[in-house]
Amino acid sequence: MREHVPSVREVYEAELKARGYQSDPAQLRAVEALDRCAREWAEFKEQRSNVFKKLINRPEIPRGVYMHGGVGRGKSFLMDCFYTAVPLVRKTRLHFHEFMREVHRELSDLQGTVNPLDELGERMSRRYRLICFDEFHVADITDAMILHRLLDALFDNGVGFVTTSNFKPNDLYPDGLHRDRILPAIALLNEKLEVISVDNGVDYRARTMEQVKLYHTPLGPEADAQMNEAFTRLAESHDEDPVLHIEAREIRSRRKAGGVVWFDFKTLCGGPRSQNDYLEIASQFHTVLLSDVPYMPVRMASEARRFTWLVDVLYDRRVKLIMSAAVPPDALYTDGPLAHEFPRTVSRLNEMQSTEFLALEHRTVDTRLT
Numbered sequence: 001m002r003e004h005v006p007s008v009r010e011v012y013e014a015e016l017k018a019r020g021y022q023s024d025p026a027q028l029r030a031v032e033a034l035d036r037c038a039r040e041w042a043e044f045k046e047q048r049s050n051v052f053k054k055l056i057n058r059p060e061i062p063r064g065v066y067m068h069g070g071v072g073r074g075k076s077f078l079m080d081c082f083y084t085a086v087p088l089v090r091k092t093r094l095h096f097h098e099f100m101r102e103v104h105r106e107l108s109d110l111q112g113t114v115n116p117l118d119e120l121g122e123r124m125s126r127r128y129r130l131i132c133f134d135e136f137h138v139a140d141i142t143d144a145m146i147l148h149r150l151l152d153a154l155f156d157n158g159v160g161f162v163t164t165s166n167f168k169p170n171d172l173y174p175d176g177l178h179r180d181r182i183l184p185a186i187a188l189l190n191e192k193l194e195v196i197s198v199d200n201g202v203d204y205r206a207r208t209m210e211q212v213k214l215y216h217t218p219l220g221p222e223a224d225a226q227m228n229e230a231f232t233r234l235a236e237s238h239d240e241d242p243v244l245h246i247e248a249r250e251i252r253s254r255r256k257a258g259g260v261v262w263f264d265f266k267t268l269c270g271g272p273r274s275q276n277d278y279l280e281i282a283s284q285f286h287t288v289l290l291s292d293v294p295y296m297p298v299r300m301a302s303e304a305r306r307f308t309w310l311v312d313v314l315y316d317r318r319v320k321l322i323m324s325a326a327v328p329p330d331a332l333y334t335d336g337p338l339a340h341e342f343p344r345t346v347s348r349l350n351e352m353q354s355t356e357f358l359a360l361e362h363r364t365v366d367t368r369l370t
Helices: 008-019 027-051 051-056 074-083 096-109 116-125 141-156 179-192 204-211 221-234 265-269 274-286 298-316 342-351
Strands: 066-069 091-095 130-134 160-165 193-197 243-246 251-252 254-257 259-262 285-291 322-323
Touching: 008 027, 008 074, 027 066, 027 074, 027 160, 027 193, 066 074, 074 091, 074 130, 074 160, 091 096, 096 116, 096 130, 096 141, 096 274, 116 141, 141 160, 141 179, 160 193, 179 193, 204 221, 221 259, 221 285, 221 322, 243 274, 251 265, 259 265, 265 274, 265 285, 265 298, 274 298, 285 298, 298 342
Parallel strands: 066 160, 066 193, 091 130, 130 160, 259 285, 285 322
Antiparallel strands: 243 251, 254 259
């Protein structure tokens, strides 16, 4: 007797019940498209396993799904439901920013190859049958120039896609240099993927942010428990690999999932870090949790400096910040070489807890070329 594989709809409804969420029409339209896609992948897998059918004709890969909408609309949550339900082993899910970094690394290894993008498409097809992207966006001319040939090579080699984005395909890279270079890629996305809007006007993330406490003091088990609860409520998907790769170095987070990342203070501010590290984090995550922020005496001026850099970058990029600290913001650093500057950091920390700041859209930037 064949084991029952839950549909996307079944996973979605179970997750709604477990999390205490309400469905909405826009999400249900996306669920319908994702369910269709998952069923077609199951049929594709069945056909591929049938030797005789495989000899007669090579089955077409299923049409993918492109979900777009504003922040907090549940796109990552929907992707999580799909990824759980789709019955494939050779599948992967990653942030589009991470994917393009890997693409550029592999293209560097393929220097001297006649058709490196074709070769890369074949390589990736040996690893993956389905790639699920979070936050599909194009922010620089380098990506725009190669995107069409890369996607074309992957489709030709039988790789399918499901993706989320804040932008419709036609709105990608809107004011970019040589935008004409990306138009063939946009046409390909519209052809190969079912484009679904999940914009229903409800920002679930902002609603959750308004319900969680953003600054926890003093430190202790209660603060840790509240930070853990905040992460779980804000991350729309299951935990991912906690290790980040930034500027050829590994940075280990406590938890990472669905555009939310949680660091200890020592990890981000306790050792050598540059503003580029913080810019990279701000480009990848809409929410940062920072735990165990200590009172910083004079001897911790270096840590205090890095902390001010971090807050400045998160503030500028409109990244939401949740903290646990030993003392209130205005008591974190009171004496030392930065004493005259730190009040600005305190002011920003207070502003970042305001309803107005929480309503601001995350400002995503690609920092690979900075």
